[in-house]
Amino acid sequence: MNESLVPDMKDIVALCKRRGFIFAASDIYGGINGFWDYGPLGVELKNNLRDLWWKHMVTTPPVGPDGQPVQIVGLDSAIIQNPKAWEASGHVGGFSDPMVDCKETKLRYRADHLKIIRVDSPDKNLFFAFIEETSEEEMAAKVKKVLGKSVQIGAHESFLECVDKLHLIVAPDAKESGTLTPPKQFNLMFHTYVGATASEENKAYLRPETAQGIFLNFKNVMDSSRVKLPFGIAQIGKAFRNEVTPRNFIFRSREFEQMEMEWFCHPDEVETWMNFWFEERQKFWKNLGLSSDNLQMRQHGQDELSHYAKEGLGTSDIEYRFPFTAPDFGELEGIAHRCDFDLTAHSEHSGQKLEYTDPNDQKNRFIPHVIEPAAGLTRGVLALICEAYTPDPNRPSGVYLNFHPSVAPKKAAILPLTAKDSHVPLATKIYMDLREHYAVDLDIKQNIGKRYARQDEIGTPFCFTIDDQSNEDSTVTVRHRNTMKQERIAIESIRTYMEKEMALMAQ
RNA sequence: GCGGGUGUAGCUCAGUGGUAGAGCGUCAGCUUCCCAAGCUGAAUGCCGUGGGUUCGAUCCCCAUCACCCGCUCCA
Numbered sequence: 001m002n003e004s005l006v007p008d009m010k011d012i013v014a015l016c017k018r019r020g021f022i023f024a025a026s027d028i029y030g031g032i033n034g035f036w037d038y039g040p041l042g043v044e045l046k047n048n049l050r051d052l053w054w055k056h057m058v059t060t061p062p063v064g065p066d067g068q069p070v071q072i073v074g075l076d077s078a079i080i081q082n083p084k085a086w087e088a089s090g091h092v093g094g095f096s097d098p099m100v101d102c103k104e105t106k107l108r109y110r111a112d113h114l115k116i117i118r119v120d121s122p123d124k125n126l127f128f129a130f131i132e133e134t135s136e137e138e139m140a141a142k143v144k145k146v147l148g149k150s151v152q153i154g155a156h157e158s159f160l161e162c163v164d165k166l167h168l169i170v171a172p173d174a175k176e177s178g179t180l181t182p183p184k185q186f187n188l189m190f191h192t193y194v195g196a197t198a199s200e201e202n203k204a205y206l207r208p209e210t211a212q213g214i215f216l217n218f219k220n221v222m223d224s225s226r227v228k229l230p231f232g233i234a235q236i237g238k239a240f241r242n243e244v245t246p247r248n249f250i251f252r253s254r255e256f257e258q259m260e261m262e263w264f265c266h267p268d269e270v271e272t273w274m275n276f277w278f279e280e281r282q283k284f285w286k287n288l289g290l291s292s293d294n295l296q297m298r299q300h301g302q303d304e305l306s307h308y309a310k311e312g313l314g315t316s317d318i319e320y321r322f323p324f325t326a327p328d329f330g331e332l333e334g335i336a337h338r339c340d341f342d343l344t345a346h347s348e349h350s351g352q353k354l355e356y357t358d359p360n361d362q363k364n365r366f367i368p369h370v371i372e373p374a375a376g377l378t379r380g381v382l383a384l385i386c387e388a389y390t391p392d393p394n395r396p397s398g399v400y401l402n403f404h405p406s407v408a409p410k411k412a413a414i415l416p417l418t419a420k421d422s423h424v425p426l427a428t429k430i431y432m433d434l435r436e437h438y439a440v441d442l443d444i445k446q447n448i449g450k451r452y453a454r455q456d457e458i459g460t461p462f463c464f465t466i467d468d469q470s471n472e473d474s475t476v477t478v479r480h481r482n483t484m485k486q487e488r489i490a491i492e493s494i495r496t497y498m499e500k501e502m503a504l505m506a507q
Numbered sequence: 508g509c510g511g512g513u514g515u516a517g518c519u520c521a522g523u524g525g526u527a528g529a530g531c532g533u534c535a536g537c538u539u540c541c542c543a544a545g546c547u548g549a550a551u552g553c554c555g556u557g558g559g560u561u562c563g564a565u566c567c568c569c570a571u572c573a574c575c576c577g578c579u580c581c582a
Contacts, residue, residue: 378582396542419539445534451543
């Protein structure tokens, strides 16, 4: 999207509510921060994206580098698992970030991203905190500015080692010492209690990612599904994170939906598969209509890697330029090399063997490495809506949603030109036939212009209109959403017409 | 969690210390051979929520909730 054409999120949110895509959760009670409901059209759009992902991954997975289709099976694991699973995965200990606030500057820092320099001066010892990016020169300059040029600059320490000396710490942008608060823990996992009594013994967690359910079932799938390495296990489902600040409509919400696939392969082949999936996943989003201008591929820096991806090939993101991130990009999908971190951790914690035995060499046993393409389903929905949103002052609705037909919540509208008996019965018949195959609307009321405008606003790609001529020669007009142009086709060819339009672009 | 802003009909917004309006949309009827056209009519709000001041609060004060922007974080 062109810089000047970036749509306003307020308009998108308003359209989503007005037409029934997305509502604030518990709207009549004033909403609840970080939760959203999907309305009649929103659930259609979300289901379409979900089903296309499932088809692309599980039903008709892509052809691998060797020319053979890859093997991926599905899974639907429970949202609540034994809490030991989250201790093993590192989420109980690591899925939280200690934060400190500066009372003077009102800025907030991640405690583990602060570095400290100890400075011994004649009158007193001070500790200077800096954000990670600060250069040695900048740090020295600040210290000398405060304490004079002759001071001795001491060794680096981590902030967490100095929490008992808060009163002596000068915050990165502060002038005085002692303005930092003690670090506060933000555990991002929701917890609940299983059973009638709420006590520590039966504390459990809502999953913060669907991936762990896959690792927990690795052995079950291996033992029951005749899969051979390399293979994948795919899962779509809700995940929950107690985000400090839910923001940007459904982009960062506390309850969201993920589409994750764990690809298990031999450690020697990770690079091949990492590249393969990175390419495949880009194709997927492009085929759904996200323009290459608004998509960006990015390697994670070493400092932002998750606990499971510190080694190996790291993480590559597929990012989308959302209106609220523009001109920057926001993450849509991450393709991570999780190494053997998860299977090893669960193996150690559970005492179960989670290794793979080479069928051609029974002595060759190893723990597979994992490449994980993890996409946000609800983020995908938002990207599709943002991409589709097209203001157009030259049409009555002023805007239309340019959905690819395969994701559009309604594929077509059947419109009798007038509400007369000469048009309605034939329109109804066409509707009854077509609805067996596609999500379509029959709209009889009000003038034709209003009905076209309504369909534009919800992104229906085609309107089939029945007029007098339809009764004479069994044809209808097709009105195209994007161009508003019309053509006449035979009623009996409507289905094949739509089938052709519905196909995704060449893969 | 911190700082700033906002909250009136489905949407966009006006308005006043004496419990509310417009445009658009929605619905019904008529009309209509193709783009929110025309005519007629209708429904809809405890003015975000809870307190306080006041004879009286949608308006003033306090709190709270939600949303937007920034910090932070993230699939």
